[in-house]
Amino acid sequence: MELIFIRHGQGEHTVNLPDSLQRANPSLTINGISQAERLKSSLPLTAKDVLIVSPTLRTLQTASIWSGNIACRKIVHPLLAPRIFPARMGAATLPCDELLDLERLQNEFGNFTAAANVAHSLWSKGINTLSEDEFSSLAEQFIGFCRNFKRGRIYLVTHDGTITSYRKTILGQAFTREDFLGETEWIQLVVE
Template identity: 50%
Template sequence: MELLFIRHGQGEHTLDVPDSLHTSDPSLTFEGINQAKELKRNFSLTHSDVLIISPVRRTLQTAQIWSEDTACKKIVSPLVSPRMFPQNPEWVTLPCDQILTKDKIREDFPDFHVEEERAGEWWEKGINTLPDTEFQILAKDFLEWCKSFGNHRIYIVSHDGTITSYRQFITGRELSRKDFPKETGFLEVQYNR
């Protein structure tokens, strides 16, 4: 199965690091909006494509702009929400990486489906500080779920640390922050387990 991981466009939380990381619910910047429009030019979506999107405003906005006027399946899941990479048990989730509530997503992004069956407890916890051993179990389950979409193209709109965590799990290679994708950067990954 081929997965295409795409990092969200530039968010307001990256404009004045480290202070801006304490911004709650940051949106895309003007540049981030343009990057999402560029995705639309580079990756034409069809009605049979599946987008799995992190429940954070900047990823939802990226997916919304990219998929505008396309009746593809848009699924919001905390299983691809922000994740610290590498993990450090002393770190806590920053305000910029807080997950939106299901009700807020339904209100602001009514065309998106909020996934609850597999995501259950992760809507409250998120995966940001999940220890690697637990993440590996979750990642395997998530990837098996992705297989259930059959031959549909699957795009995962997520975050640099999350993408790198899944990529490390899938490839078995040791990765670092140097492997992070850039804003609206993409990585094709084969998963054949």
């Protein structure tokens, strides 16, 4: 199975560091919107594809702009939520990495379906501060979820730390923050 991880477009939380990290639910910047538009030509979607997205405003905006009117399957899943990398015990989730609540998600992104059979705590707290062992176990569950899709490509719109955490888990290699993808960059991983 092939999973294509895409980092979201530039968000408002990255333009005036470190103060901007305190902004709750940051949107895409004008540059981030342009980056998401360019995904249409660099990674064109089809109706057979599956688009799985983190429950944050900037990832959902990226996925919405990119997918446009393509009738692909569109799912929001908390196992793609922001994740601190490398994991740090005792770390706290910053306001910019808080998840959208399910009501707002449904009201603003009604063409996306919330993943079913997911623990309520994941929808409220996400995966940001989980230990490596907790994340690895949930990553295996998420990969199992992805195996349910037999047609098309599987695209995952998420965050730099989350992508790097999945890369580490799937490939069994060491990574650092220098390995983070840039905005709307993507990487394809083959999962056995």
